[in-house]
Amino acid sequence: MATREIQVGQQLEPFVIDSVDPEPMKTMAAILEDPNPIHFDTNVTRELGLGDQPVNQGPTNLTWLTEFVQRFAGGPDRLVTLKVRFLGNVLGGDRFECTGTVTAVDHDAGVAELEVGATSDGRPALGGTAVIKLAD
């Protein structure tokens, strides 16, 4: 939990998905009503030159980054802002890892700023910033 003891430069505990499972992408496509076949039809990913694996949905990657930040913050009620850029595809079978650093701490306001990001098999996948409330 991010308490008032946290310091600028502190690294967040990484969040890792060892191997992105393609099967839940089908559930997520149905939930999202996302018609894009790159998430479930590998014939299409091959035709588009994306390879033999389906592409994970951006909202799933976003959810993992959100989970990563809220674990550090100490709960969902401690999120203030999350701003994310989508930098690259996350493919089935990839190793997905979120990392982050504390970049600012405002004790008076009780908030901290974080630089966060994620890689997928070492490729940039997400980049962004977050603001969290500090625990007492």
Add this chain to the structure above:
Amino acid sequence: MSDYGHLAGHRFPGGTYTLPPWLSWLWADACKLEPDWATAHQGLAYLVALRGAGVSIQDIFDLMDATADSGVVFGEFQVDYHGVLRPGATYDCEAEVVEVERKSGRRAGVFDKLTFQVKVREEGSDDMTIVCTNSWIFPRAERSD
């Protein structure tokens, strides 16, 4: 190539959206997180905003004259949290297109960046729960001039 800048200010239908507890559970499960009937994952902000806007992904593709296989990707996503999302809660939502920018890059070629914002309040409350600002990238077949 037509320009989509005129869509700035375009209001999506908006309305109310109730976050089904089963969907909240499945979302966490599909993300390989621990599903919890009592708590919605805050990553659901994306879906609540989209559903609350009253449009489907296909509707937005149609607005931008894009197809499902035209290579549309996410650009940026910002959530400002003023509260937490709850399974079973009903949300009042307002949504509009903020801007559409025509851009080009050496690798990406010509593309349109659509930015829209959704304001989400729990039904009956004056207080905001979340504000989502979302941009999508629409590649255009033509290359930069």
